């Protein structure tokens with residue numbers, strides 16, 4: 232654990248703050264007034280909202296990065312900053328990780344809002360000037376000209392963008408597709424950092440899984456001490472990397488083995504299985520199923536049981552269980568980054584990723 236904390240110190244606040252996103256994948260701007268507003272609301276960053284209840288010592292970290300809480304470099308950086316802050320806050324003993332179902336984003340100055348199926352104008356706060364316009368836009372193929380209705384809002388307006396029913400869609404595939412080796416290396420280092428901080432956390436951690444949680448989303452869940460999942464037939468969870476033509480790294484595999492045992496992990500990884508909530512419960516991938524509207528309250532009740540155990544005893548025991556797995560990555564970090572970069576930049580892997588992305592989009596169409 233100490234190793235983990237020492238290591239994370241390298242990723243100090245000033246360094247990570249300077250990496251904070253200015254643009255999300257969806258081209259939305261996060262300007263500094265938005266950040267300060269979030270701070271007043273006890274949130275520490277735009278893609279993640281954290282509420283620490285000082286009376287219980289329990290923090291709830293809500294992922295709010297539409298459309299699917301994918302783990303981009305920006306997202307991972309913010310996640311690590313938040314974890315680091317909570318870890319250093321002696322009043323925080325427990326952490327619940329979940330996804331919000333609605334994301335509120337603040338825009339300032341002149342802003343263009345495109346009304347798509349995932350975006351709607353939620354509130355417009357006066358003083359505001361709304362001008363209806365027609366926007367001509369060249370599609371990504373460069374062939375079609377499409378016309379979209381837009382509203383141009385001057386001054387301040389609040390926009391609400393709905394998240395899919397996901398906990399997290401895992402690593403942001405766009406971070407692995409068509410990127411330079413340097414950028415891939417930077418991204419992979421952030422993925423490692425997220426796992427090291429979470430798996431090695433001194434806090435008691437509970438994943439309140441209120442949506443689908445494939446691949447990296449599953450890694451985040453099994454990085455916690457306990458998992459409560461919504462009993463919803465639409466949701467699934469698992470390390471499905473092989474289905475994308477990619478391979479789960481050894482520390483993903485080790486975390487899964489530590490959670491469900493060797494045989495279930497072997498089947499699960501080789502076949503790239505995504506489990507329904509009841510099947511995930513059966514193999515021990517999650518610990519408890521509850522109706523969707525009770526996921527967070529159950530996590531809070533469960534957390535009080537975890538916090539009834541004296542911290543030092545729980546932490547030393549956790550370290551004893553996880554240290555070997557953590558140390559294995561710590562002593563192979565650079566080699567793991569090199570492996571990832573050379574694997575992911577291969578033409579054949581890039582082709583697999585492209586086909587997978589196309590499949591995701593065509594499925595929607």
Ligand SMILES: CCCCC/C=C\CCCC/C=C/C(=O)SCCNC(=O)CCNC(=O)[C@H](O)C(C)(C)COP(=O)(O)OP(=O)(O)OC[C@H]1O[C@@H](n2cnc3c(N)ncnc32)[C@H](O)[C@@H]1OP(=O)(O)O
Nearest residue numbers: 301395400401402403404405443445446447478571574591
């Ligand atoms: C031998 C040595 C090995 C060394 C190491 C090497 C290898 C690397 C290992 C890498 C490990 C990788 C881990 C990962 O996490 S990979 C990501 C895996 N994730 C998935 O497979 C999930 C894909 N997504 C879905 O299944 C669904 O989107 C959903 C999460 C179930 C939600 O479904 P739904 O509500 O219907 O939403 P849509 O499918 O319509 O998606 C909305 C938009 O979001 C885009 N999307 C979805 N997932 C991702 C993602 N992971 N990254 C980026 N973008 C994503 C989707 O395309 C839609 O975009 P659009 O609106 O622009 O069309």
